[in-house]
Amino acid sequence: MAEMTGKTVLITGASRGIGAAAARAFAAAGARVALLARSNDSIAEIAGEIGPDQAIAIPCDVTRYWEVAAAIEATQKTFGSLDVLINNAGVIDPIAGLAEVDPDAWDQAIDINLKGVFHGLRAALPVMQAQGTGTIIAISSGAAHNPVEGWSQYCAAKAGAAMLTRMAAHETQGSALRIMGLSPGTVATDMQHRIKASGINPVSQLDWSDHIPADWPARTLVWMCGAEADAYLGQEISLRDPEVRQKVGLV
Numbered sequence: 001m002a003e004m005t006g007k008t009v010l011i012t013g014a015s016r017g018i019g020a021a022a023a024r025a026f027a028a029a030g031a032r033v034a035l036l037a038r039s040n041d042s043i044a045e046i047a048g049e050i051g052p053d054q055a056i057a058i059p060c061d062v063t064r065y066w067e068v069a070a071a072i073e074a075t076q077k078t079f080g081s082l083d084v085l086i087n088n089a090g091v092i093d094p095i096a097g098l099a100e101v102d103p104d105a106w107d108q109a110i111d112i113n114l115k116g117v118f119h120g121l122r123a124a125l126p127v128m129q130a131q132g133t134g135t136i137i138a139i140s141s142g143a144a145h146n147p148v149e150g151w152s153q154y155c156a157a158k159a160g161a162a163m164l165t166r167m168a169a170h171e172t173q174g175s176a177l178r179i180m181g182l183s184p185g186t187v188a189t190d191m192q193h194r195i196k197a198s199g200i201n202p203v204s205q206l207d208w209s210d211h212i213p214a215d216w217p218a219r220t221l222v223w224m225c226g227a228e229a230d231a232y233l234g235q236e237i238s239l240r241d242p243e244v245r246q247k248v249g250l251v
């Protein structure tokens with residue numbers, strides 16, 4: 001596992017699920033963590049649990065560029081650097097067929113799942129370029145590569161976010177910046193509860209025991225910050241890959 005002591009990690013969508021597990025995993029590896037989400041109480045509670053020397057909670061809606069930029073600035077001011085950005089915030093709703101989905105809800109979800117990732121990249125890249133180092137990881141999905149019934153915004157946004165991440169890797173080629181995606185497979189979080197309740201596609205029919213715990217992608221993210229993951233720079237890692245699971249030490 002990567003040694004994270006002295007490193008600062010900013011995680012969007014850290015109020016629950018994969019983001020909250022990632023905050024705990026990075027802190028356990030020695031990093032200082034900035035937790036961003038809209039649910040102030042939840043991020044404050046997790047940051048409090050980690051401890052004030054090692055964690056700060058910053059209320060932030062990723063749909064607003066200025067909030068993301070201000071959060072990155074506050075993180076730098078508090079901890080002195082920004083070494084890792086985890087572009088994790090995401091929503092699955094609205095779940096509905098293209099012919100009936102609510103256009104306003106679709107629009108809002110694109111603002112989170114696609115533009116939220118752009119906002120993180122746009123605000124973090126200049127900081128990391130000035131430092132000469134930094135790692136940016138986006139939480140991707142199988143939905144970025146395949147259509148799934150009822151998930152038009154999610155599939156389109158995740159495909160766009162995966163391309164944005166590749167764009168960032170492409171435009172920073174030759175620099176020391178490390179940019180990757182992580183496709184976790186299905187993870188036992190609130191998002192999967194919403195998917196199950198929809199009953200709309202094969203993912204909603206999966207048994208709860210088919211999902212991996214949020215701690216698995218969290219530990220993989222820490223591993224991705226170490227040199228062992230350098231072979232995957234510019235790529236999307238799949239946590240369904242048994243070789244990756246073995247390298248991370250999950251099996």
Ligand SMILES: NC(=O)c1ccc[n+]([C@@H]2O[C@H](COP(=O)([O-])OP(=O)(O)OC[C@H]3O[C@@H](n4cnc5c(N)ncnc54)[C@H](OP(=O)(O)O)[C@@H]3O)[C@@H](O)[C@H]2O)c1
Pocket residue numbers: 012013014015016017018019036037038039040060061062063087088089090091112139140141142183184185186187188189190191192
């Ligand atoms: N669970 C899975 O099976 C699975 C599979 C593949 C990929 N993923 C991806 O993994 C990521 C995390 O998902 P999860 O399963 O952990 O879902 P989750 O438990 O529902 O958590 C989603 C997180 O995103 C945050 N968020 C949503 N809208 C936001 C906004 N506008 N601004 C800031 N934060 C926002 C939420 O915080 P607030 O509501 O407090 O703002 C929450 O912390 C997502 O990108 C998801 O697409 C999940």
